[in-house]
């Protein structure tokens with residue numbers, strides 16, 4: 145590995161230092177660069193959502209941060225340590241919900257939670273976890289018999305069982321039904337209220353908007369933009385679209401000054417303007433444009 149060794153300065157142990165700090169992260173598979181100089185900072189106590197198309201490198205990034213994947217180059221500090229060399233004490237401060245299948249198929253849900261509780265110094269109570277992820281009725285069911293969405297719920301419960309300072313959630317709600325997703329959102333809000341730092345990946349933009357203090361979009365191997373969800377793509381959001389019906393046909397104007405367009409329109413129309421709407425791009429529109437930019441040639 146040619147990675148730049150980040151010698152964490154004393155400040156990194158400070159509660160005010162970022163939970164995650166990444167500079168110039170590079171990773172290739174078979175000569176093809178997936179991460180091409182990615183910079184990322186996650187502040188202590190925030191919920192940060194990593195967005196990006198399939199194959200953009202979100203899981204690769206998270207795995208490098210968890211210390212389970214080697215990087216080719218770049219400086220990485222997670223809770224003040226380099227994940228490539230950090231030890232068990234550091235790992236105990238992390239919670240991980242990965243995309244993979246869990247183990248312990250033969251145990252019941254309750255047995256699995258009780259079993260893994262022994263690995264933590266201060267585990268959350270099994271009953272509390274079962275309630276938090278809505279698996280109380282499945283407590284006596286073998287893990288191997290759970291549905292896909294129920295397995296995700298169990299994975300989330302196991303990921304937060306040890307009261308981690310920083311939790312990585314890689315597509316945590318994939319396969320969950322809408323009720324379970326909302327339950328999960330409550331869980332994440334609770335974690336955040338306790339001061340836990342959360343780094344999650346998701347393809348659900350409503351989820352990112354609901355949960356994240358800031359979102360980052362990966363495209364073309366880099367983070368192309370970082371902002372609070374409502375401010376992402378501020379430039380793109382300046383353009384409003386005014387639409388209305390004119391003699392049965394639909395008219396549309398894209399403008400940075402919708403009020404002026406409306407004034408002109410109302411001045412020339414004696415009655416109501418049929419079908420009049422003013423819209424601005426939402427998070428999804430902005431996201432789609434960001435991942436289509438030259439930086440993110442997906």
Ligand SMILES: Nc1ncnc2c1ncn2[C@@H]1O[C@H](COP(=O)(O)OP(=O)(O)OP(=O)(O)O)[C@@H](O)[C@H]1O
Nearest residue numbers: 173174178196197198199200201202203204205315
């Ligand atoms: N072990 C590996 N060997 C070879 N290529 C890999 C390996 N792991 C990932 N890749 C490739 O690297 C790219 C990034 O994969 P990664 O899983 O990080 O993307 P992602 O953003 O998490 O995607 P998704 O949204 O689909 O989960 C993909 O093209 C993938 O095929």
